[in-house]
Amino acid sequence: MSDARRVEHQQTDRGNIPVYATGVVEQPWERYTDSDHATWGQLIARQADILPGRACDEFLEGRERLGLGMAGIPRFSDLNRVLLDATGWTLIGVEGLLPDHVFFDHLANRRFPVTWWIRRPEQLDYISEPDLFHDLYGHVPLLLNPVFADYMQAYGRGGMKAHGIGADALMNLTRLYWYTVEFGLIDTQKGLRIYGSGIVSSKAESIYALESPAPNRIGFDLERIMSTRYRIDTYQRTYFVIDSFEQLFDATRGDFTPIYARLAQRDAHAAGDVLTGDRVFQRGNRAGWDDSADN
Numbered sequence: 001m002s003d004a005r006r007v008e009h010q011q012t013d014r015g016n017i018p019v020y021a022t023g024v025v026e027q028p029w030e031r032y033t034d035s036d037h038a039t040w041g042q043l044i045a046r047q048a049d050i051l052p053g054r055a056c057d058e059f060l061e062g063r064e065r066l067g068l069g070m071a072g073i074p075r076f077s078d079l080n081r082v083l084l085d086a087t088g089w090t091l092i093g094v095e096g097l098l099p100d101h102v103f104f105d106h107l108a109n110r111r112f113p114v115t116w117w118i119r120r121p122e123q124l125d126y127i128s129e130p131d132l133f134h135d136l137y138g139h140v141p142l143l144l145n146p147v148f149a150d151y152m153q154a155y156g157r158g159g160m161k162a163h164g165i166g167a168d169a170l171m172n173l174t175r176l177y178w179y180t181v182e183f184g185l186i187d188t189q190k191g192l193r194i195y196g197s198g199i200v201s202s203k204a205e206s207i208y209a210l211e212s213p214a215p216n217r218i219g220f221d222l223e224r225i226m227s228t229r230y231r232i233d234t235y236q237r238t239y240f241v242i243d244s245f246e247q248l249f250d251a252t253r254g255d256f257t258p259i260y261a262r263l264a265q266r267d268a269h270a271a272g273d274v275l276t277g278d279r280v281f282q283r284g285n286r287a288g289w290d291d292s293a294d295n
């Protein structure tokens with residue numbers, strides 16, 4: 001453990017370049033400023049208004065059990081007591097983005113890396129990299145759900161394997177993470193709900209993902225997802241909908257090695273494509289899409 005640094009992307013004249021940091025750090029809780037706590041407070045208050053009726057029950061319950069609605073940036077040590085007892089996961093502090101294999105190794109051992117620092121006040125609505133709010137509020141509530149908790153560990157193991165197979169396999173697997181853990185929707189008796197961390201940690205996308213007529217909403221299909229490109233700079237063009245966390249976990253049990261081999265022979269689909277065979281909840285009207293850059 002060392003003094004925690006704040007590792008952010010680097011701005012260059014060719015755009016932003018991600019910077020990676022491998023270390024595990026103690027959460028420097030005393031270093032949070034009044035402004036940091038106020039930023040946290042604003043973000044949780046905004047999401048508390050928006051998420052009932054939009055986020056899935058499992059997320060909302062996890063959030064309550066962790067006390068993430070309370071004022072002030074939480075201490076990882078307090079959350080860890082709840083988490084460890086519920087599903088055996090532990091939060092660890094990190095300084096920024098982790099290299100893939102380091103991230104996978106943590107997940108495979110039921111350790112969830114959380115960026116210790118929070119975004120600046122002018123980044124309330126958008127930040128291009130994960131910060132404390134995204135990692136903690138977005139990801140951790142579902143780690144209290146036993147099925148989802150197991151899925152995340154299995155994903156970590158699968159990541160180690162894909163890393164050994166090669167870059168294409170890793171990309172296929174990353175798309176699965178993106179379209180489930182980060183941007184997934186779930187079909188419930190009450191209607192479509194959000195479970196993806198990238199959505200629940202964004203005020204505007206929490207509304208957009210469920211209510212906008214622009215994006216596609218398509219039923220979960222493992223290989224379909226693994227062969228679909230995604231957007232990192234705009235709202236998603238397609239959201240994939242699971243029926244249950246059991247469905248997600250069951251669909252990913254088998255060995256992916258033959259799937260990677262198969263996908264290597266085919267072209268990927270664009271983020272906004274609708275294909276024959278898709279189970280379509282909504283075919284997006286593509287409003288606001290710039291089709292010159294449909295990748």
Ligand code: PHE
Nearest residue numbers: 154155158252253254255256
């Ligand atoms: N079953 C996958 C494999 O063999 C691993 C995995 C599990 C990936 C769960 C994602 C989610 O690679």
Ligand code: CO
Nearest residue numbers: 130182197198
């Ligand atoms: Co995330």
